[in-house]
Amino acid sequence: MLSEFALRRSGFEHTILGTDISTRVLDLAKSGIYDEERVEPVPMGLRSKYLLRSRNAQRKQVRIVPELRGRIRFHRLNFMDAHYPVKDVFDVIFFRNVMIYFDRATQEAVIQKLCEHLAPGGYLFVGHSESLAGLKIPVECIGSAIHRKPQ
Numbered sequence: 001m002l003s004e005f006a007l008r009r010s011g012f013e014h015t016i017l018g019t020d021i022s023t024r025v026l027d028l029a030k031s032g033i034y035d036e037e038r039v040e041p042v043p044m045g046l047r048s049k050y051l052l053r054s055r056n057a058q059r060k061q062v063r064i065v066p067e068l069r070g071r072i073r074f075h076r077l078n079f080m081d082a083h084y085p086v087k088d089v090f091d092v093i094f095f096r097n098v099m100i101y102f103d104r105a106t107q108e109a110v111i112q113k114l115c116e117h118l119a120p121g122g123y124l125f126v127g128h129s130e131s132l133a134g135l136k137i138p139v140e141c142i143g144s145a146i147h148r149k150p151q
Contacts, residue, residue, distance in 0.1 A: 002014045002016075002071075003050070003067075003068060003071070004046070014071065015071050015072070015073065016071060016072045016073070017072075017073050017074075017075060017086070017088060017090070018072060018073070018074045018075075019074070019075050019076070019077035019086075020074075020076065020077070021076065021077065021078050021079075022076075023076055026074045026075075026076060029074055030069075030074050031063075032063050032064035032068075032069045033061055033062070033063045033064075034061065034062055034063075034064075035060060035061055036060045036061060036062055037060075039051060039062055047062070049065075050064060050065050050068055051063065051064065051065065052064075052065060079098065079102075079110045079113075080106070080110075083113070084113055084116075084117065086117055088117060089117055089118070089119045089122075090117055090118055090119060090122060091119050091121075091122045091123070092122060092123045092124075092125070093114055093117070093118055093122070093123070093124050093125070094125045095111075095114060095124060095125065095126055096125060096126060096127040096130075096145075097127040097129075097130070098127075099126065099127070099130045100127075100129075100130065104134075104135070107132075107135060108135045108136060108137060111124075111132065111135060111137045111139075112137060112138070115137060115138045115139060115149060118139070118149045119149070120149055120150065120151045121148065121149065121150075121151045122148070122149050123146060123147070123148050123149075124139050124146075124147040124148070124149070125145055125146055125147075126145050126147070127145060128144060128145045130145070132147060138150070
């Protein structure tokens with residue numbers, strides 16, 4: 001979706017950082033290979049533009065085109081670490097369906113650390129079943145699962 005938006009918006013640049021604690025999961029993500037059934041919700045026009053079919057038709061897999069894969073970096077990240085080995089500042093952070101694994105004090109500490117990497121005016125998206133209510137964090141709620149760091 002970002003690449004499609006960039007086609008219509010001159011000067012729009014984007015990259016994505018994907019993180020996980022599991023290096024096995026990161027290796028799978030880096031491959032950019034998916035079973036065909038996983039991409040069925042993607043409109044056909046986008047599939048033909050951004051996905052390559054497996055050379056082996058029996059595999060029923062697709063791979064993300066190199067141009068898109070080149071915009072994504074992957075790093076191992078443990079949210080429990082005291083500091084995150086990430087130098088970037090992000091306009092948007094998706095932190096969905098992760099907080100359920102942490103107690104409230106840990107949730108607050110993790111969100112604080114994430115917000116150190118969120119640009120002023122940037123957005124933090126959490127899962128719809130997750131709540132940041134009552135946490136002392138530097139973002140304001142602007143929707144049920146959308147928060148924004150003040151300018």
